Amino acid sequence: MSRKKLRAVIVGYGKMGQIRHTAMDQHGGYELIGICETGPLKSSVPVTKDLDSLLELRPDVLFCCAPNRFIPGVVCRSLDDGLHVFSEKPPGRNSQDVEHMRRAELRNPGLTLKFGFNHRYHDAIEDAKALIDSGTLGRLNFMRGVYGKAGGSDYDVNWRNNPEFSGGGILIDQGIHMLDLFHLFAGRFSDVKSFVERKYWTSVAVEDNAFALMRTDEGVVATLHSSATQWRHLFKLELYLQKGFVAVDGILSASGSYGTEVLSVAITRLDDNGFPLPNPELQEFRFLTDNSWSKEVNEFYDCVVNGNPVVHGTSQDAADVMALVEEIYRADPAHHSKIAATAGGLWNA
Incomplete structure (x- = not known):
């Protein structure tokens, strides 16, 4: 029995747009009918340079893989035009951006809005969550997370490090994934301390390291180090419980x-x-295949076709993690004053 085909378009056909395209093809329930991309691109489907032309193709769903600055405009316009929307993370540059999208979601209750926090779908993370939820190891006491990389070529001129486009540096770009996992395992944090610094890339306007200490109302403590100067790429999440511990070391990625x-x-x-x-x-337990991209696209399809609610990557998830990112920035007053001035007040005082 053949699946219903969803007419899909992609805004932004860089690395993430191509990954999403591959996942859609593997799923089989999507038909890519158009791409919006300002750079040179050869494609078998129409390529436009503006959203209006893309929406004239009358798609069912839109995948937004654009830089953070453009995400709210694309998402809100697409929802108001009657499209279901899958958007990459980070969900904009700040909480105001997320709120704009949430209002558009409320205006269009029959449509699906999902954000791509794919780390939740990694097999090791899913198994860790199932084990902890089983209660075998007792209550969660504390967590440690390290997510770091080397800056890479052209780091200082990459749009991700321009606060007008991104909203911040390594914390909002990569650390946001670890923070989202913290929320998955422990819920929201009520007390936050931080040091947000430029350790190596001192000429860049945004942070290359963020150190955060957080605690929930229930007493679960979490520490995060998000770094662009971790010269050996590293992902490590440790969860310590009353009767044992669970750790995820390494994560399968496109790189x-x-x-x-x-x-x-x-x-x-x-x-x-x-x-x-x-x-x-x-x-x-070792995992050799990254199924996260397929799982996300599968869930999005199920939400659109069968009307099921989004499980992971809801607009509430996006609002919660963006609020935590902002709180970490604010918790270091010296950094917050710098980024607010540089970014024209993107972050609230």
């Missing part, structure tokens, strides 16, 4: 530079007096 995705699990051993013994035995 392949973060290593094999490994889930480690340990249950504490107790001595004769009931005290935990150090270095419990580890079980390791």
Whole structure:
């Protein structure tokens, strides 16, 4: 039985636009009918340079893979034009951008709006969540997350480091994924401390390192280091619970530079007096295939065709994580004053 075909268009055909296109082709339920891209591009489907021309093709769904600055305008216009929308992260540059999109979502209750926080769909993350939710290891006490990379070529001139286009630096670009996972495992944070700094790229207007310490009302503490000067690419998420710990070391990515995705699990051993013994035995599970992109596209299709609610990447998820990003920026007064001045007040005082 053949699937219903959704007429799809993509705004922004860089790395992420191409990844989404591949996932749509693998799914089989999408027909790409147009692309909006300002750069040179050879394609078998029509390529336009403006959104109006793209919408004239009358698609069913739109994938927004544009820089942060343009996301709210594209998303709001597309929803108001009757399209279901899948948008990349970060969801704009700040909470105001997210609020604009949420208002457009409310104006169009029959449409789906989903944001691409694909790290939630990685097999190691899903298995870690299922294990913790089972209660086998008891309550969650604290988490540590490190997500870092080397800046890369042309780092200083990349649009991602222009606050007018991005809203910030490595924290909003990459660290936002780890923060979203923190929310997945622990919920929202009510107390935030931070140091947001330029350690190496001192001529760039935005941060290349962010150090944050957070706590929920329930007492779960989390620490984050988001870095563009982590010369060895690194993803590591550790979750320590009452009866053991769970860790995800490495994450499968398009670049392949973060290593094999490994889930480690340990249950504490107790001595004769009931005290935990150090270095419990580890079980390791290795994952060799990144299914996250396909899972996201599959869920989006199911929401559009069958009317099911978005599970991960809701507008509330986007609002929550953007609010946390802003709180981390604000928690370092020295950094906040600099970025607010440089970005023309993109972040609220």
